[in-house]
Amino acid sequence: MTDSFDILIVGGGVVGSSTAYHLAELSNSKVGLIERSQICSGGTARSCAIIRSHYSVPSNTALTVKSIEIFRDFKKYLGDTSLESGFVQSGYLILAPEGETSDKLVENLKMQKEIGAETMQISHKEALEFHPLLNLNDIGAVGYEPFSGYADPYLTTTGFANAAKRQGVELITNQGVKKLLTKGNKVIGVDTESGVIHAGLIILSTGPWIKDLTDPLNIDTYLDISRHSVITLKSESEYDFKLPIIKDLSTKNKMYFRPSSGGVVLVGTGDHGDPIKHPDLMDEEIVDDFIINQGRQISNRMPSFENARVTNDWVGAYDITPDWNPVLGEPDGWEGLILAYGFSGHGFKMAPAVGKMLAQKAVGIEQDIDISPYSHSRFKEDLLLSGAYGIGSIS
Structure with a gap:
């Protein structure tokens, strides 16, 4: 050494x-x-x-716009054809409920475009063409990023x-x-x-x-450490790995979901999670209430998942600043x-x-x-x- x-x-x-x-x-x-x-x-x-550029803080969008460019051309960027990122260009849909949140979504899309993000507001009809399984009855505005996706x-x-x-x-x-x-x-x-x-x-x-x-x-790091849970769900039909990522701002815990290997959907949240003292002491057990709540939310957004079953779960630690x-x-x-x-x-x-x-x-x-x-x-x-x-x- x-x-x-x-x-x-x-x-x-x-x-x-x-x-x-x-x-x-x-x-x-x-x-x-x-x-x-x-x-x-x-x-x-x-x-x-998950890889997307939708933010309301301009510098966050600037950083992720550049990062998306790198993910899309990872091998060339690193100068080595043997190196992979596992990037899947699935696209990204962000859903906002009627009212103030929809107005903010539209404003943010304008800001993101000015910075260089490939993003747009689309109609409900267009959103359903990209993701036919969605129920959008309670959604006011939809944003779409065609070049976003997820990686390994x-x-x-x-x-x-x-x-x-x-x-x-x-x-x-x-x-x-x-x-x-x-x-x-x-x-x-x-x-x-x-x-x-x-x-x-x-x-x-x-x-x-x-x-x-x-x-x-x-x-002073001003940090909170929290525990976040993720589950994968399987319905009767295989979930297409190229379906867009969904961010659902109508949910209290800012639920997101995306395709994952094995024809399942991976479901997580963007909220504060459960406080923990240290990541090495994190409880690995997923609580039933989380599964029930996520199941309820996902079946509202995708009715075909009403009887979906859990196939996997895990937890991770967030380091959260104020x-x-x-x-x-x-x-x-x-x-x-x-x-x-x-x-x-x-x-x-x-x-x-x-x-x-x-x-x-x-x-x-x-x-x-x-x-x-x-x-x-x-x-x-x-x-x-x-x-x-x-x-x-x-x-």
Whole structure:
């Protein structure tokens, strides 16, 4: 194991791996990535991997527009035809109930188009042509993104990591970081299970585990950690893998669903979830109330799923900031440290572009997309990024 790097990334999820690849592309820096287990073994492994650009915060749309470009041409972007992301261009439909939410949806579509998103408002008839199983009787407005879809978290993350390794990044796996090492107000390295590693710059992308390393430095992450449940449902007929992803703003928990392997539909939520103290202590059991509620909602939106059965379930942890948007940048009062956390359930779709912006920031290049709105200081300065749909990962 190398004992010093110019830049060391802690965390081998999709954000860390994307950052590692882009650092190798943009500089001759000596770069390492350290992961306590295997690449894509933490939060990313449990992602539903939905890719869309619908947001009400403009910078979120800008980042995901760029990320969609990368997903659609992943092999060419990484310069390796053997690397896959598993991207399926299914399209994305967002449904808003009559009234204020529909008005906000239409306003957001205009903003997104100005930024460069491929999106449009469509009629109910057009929506049913894309997804014939839907019941839209209670829906006021529908947005559609033809080039959005979903991908494979493992293939995407290992794709970035392997491309980074090919270009000289050292991947250090099965090696936990016990603490950050400091000198004065500067972070100078990490203490691992096998010894000390020094670095000129540390990038922390450890998701909901970040507090293990920041709390000893008295860095306030402003984080809530929560538990989110996902189920897959099977009806009598096989669910077509090319049917569009659905986001249903008429539901209290901002339900979404998409096709998944085996002809099933994957169902999740964009709400706060259940608070937990630490991701390692997360209860893996899905509660009956969640299944009943999701079953009721999905059968309302797709009546053919009234008698659907559960085929799989899992849980994952969200790292949620007060405005449901990430922190990308230096923490107040510290040098030699860049934070990348708090993605609040929408990190996967942002990760390709976020990795590039973090790499540009790390080597002193002006970022293609301004990430200053994601500063750590915004919470104490009351500069929160406000979403039109309230709290949730659709902000």
